[in-house]
Amino acid sequence: MIGLKFYLRRPRRCRLLFRRLLSVGLLVCVVLPASSGRTAVGGTRRRSVSGRLVGLQSQHRRLYKRFVADLDKIARSCEQKNLTAEAERIRRLAVPAGTDLFTIEELPKTVQPPIPVSLPEDEMWRRPLRYTRQRYAKDLYLLSRRVLHAGYPSYAYKLVREVARQDPDHKSARRLLGQVRLGNAWVTPFAARMIRRNYVWHERYGWLPKSYISRYENGERFENRRWISAEKAREIHRDFDNAWQIRTAHYLVKTNDSLEQGVKIAAALERFYGVFFQTFAGFFHTREQLQRLFEGRKSRSETGGGRPYRVNYYRQREEYNRRLQKKISQIAITNGLYYPRDRIAYFFHDPKGNNTATLYHEATHQLFYESSSRNRPIAERRNFWIVEGIACYMESFQIENGKRSLGDPRYIRFRAARYRYLVDHYYVPMKRFSAMGLHEFQTSENISKNYSQASGLAHFLMHYDGGRYRDALIEHLSELYSTNPQERAAARSLSSLTGVTNAEFDQQYGRYLADQQASLKRHSNRPSP
Ligand SMILES: [Zn+2]
DSSP: OOSOOOEEOOOTTOHHHHHTOOSOOOOSSSOOTTOTTOOOOSSSSOSSOOHHHHHHHHHHHHHHHHHHHHHHHHHHHHHHTTOHHHHHHHHHTTSOTTSSSEEEOOOOSBOOOOOOSSOOGGGTTHHHHHHHHHHHHHHHHHHHHHHHHTTOHHHHHHHHHHHHHHOTTOHHHHHHTTOEEETTEEEOHHHHHHHHTTEEEETTTEEEEGGGHHHHHTTEEEETTEEEEHHHHHHHHTSGGGOEEEEOSSEEEEESSOHHHHHHHHHHHHHHHHHHHHHTHHHHOOHHHHHHHHTTOOOHHHHTOSOOEEEEEESSHHHHHHHHTTTOTTGGGOSOEEETTTTEEEEEOOSSSOHHHHHHHHHHHHHHHTTSSSOOOOSSSSOHHHHHHHHHHHTTOEEETTEEEEOOTTSHHHHHHHIIIIISOOOOOHHHHHHOOHHHHHHOTTHHHHHHHHHHHHHHHHHHHHHTTHHHHHHHHHHHTOSOHHHHHTOOOHHHHHTOOHHHHHHHHHHHHHHHHHHHHHHHHSOOO
């Protein structure tokens, strides 16, 4: 039998049941400009860090140094006027995004207003600040093109992120990040089309013609060209064959739970999508694709092409089980599923479970797999751990106080990883771990422990030493998911992509977990202010 049958999110507490489950199936490398020793590895088709990359990184550092000096000058002039809070804010702009936890800053949704010609004395800093940031953004953008030409798409994309951060109205950077300008707003091309058709996004009902809003809010629904009561609509859509369909920029969510729940799921998936594509830009953009984007040629999503990712969300587990039983006999032990054969991610409303973690886990499988329209087996013979490891890692996506983050070490999967290693002393050395293909991994009697280790290792590869291995990991994934059977079969190991031996990885991982545990402990012992 060839091919993944399905991907599931392994429930955390059903080890025995799971044993029965067979045959399933911003800176770094980029380099924090300040951290001179770090290198980009992988992310490209190269085996080692070239002299060219080192040269580009040093250009990056030079630009950064000048930017910091310019900001400092403006901050000092603020301090001379006793504007200490402003000075601090200005200096903070020099801290590159994503250095600590993998926090993802949101870009402003509207165009910045122009700075008035005459400013009061204590706001004079605004003009040189904007000029300095725009100049830095312009330089970084030019550098990003050189980086791309040299063959480092992931690094180039990260530079583009920084361009948009420093100059949120940089048109080319916004376009590369999937946004276009409409009036004074920055929106996705999909949203721009909807707005032009006089639709508005309603946070409970999704995209609606503007003229429908008040009637929807008054308990009416428009169905089959007539207005009916919300109650009647609920009755109709209770049957999954007449499910509500919620279409957003990248998703089509079908549900018989409720319209509001469907909209919530679709909105969560859209937020996740944005972060996912920023994180794995190197996976989705080959050098040629990025080149096209840099040159201003439109992407598929801009031209309205591209099929949405499909998600079915059932009102109850019983229905999920019943409907999917024919596809997957072991459906009852899953709590979410991505089924590559029909390319649909399946979920159900679970009042007790962590719905969003399941959602993000399966969405990860879906986004990686559907990077191509070609069906293909993934990591069947070896390296399967990372397919699950990265999905478990992405479960940690969260939005707290408006801040998006990934990889919080307190997330349950990472806690479990530390526990297995530091308390249980359970660890399968990297060489042996990577030798496992899909079947061996999914049928191992240690599957639960291996999921924890896979989660911990994925975290390590994403964050160790400021993200030193992140690009190599992305390259590894793109070879495993390649549409070219030869490339898939010959997918390079992390060791050959980084030049770091498996034994070194083993040691680094152990130290990484111990340091993480110690730092969390210090943190929790810190007296609260
Ligand atoms: Zn999975």
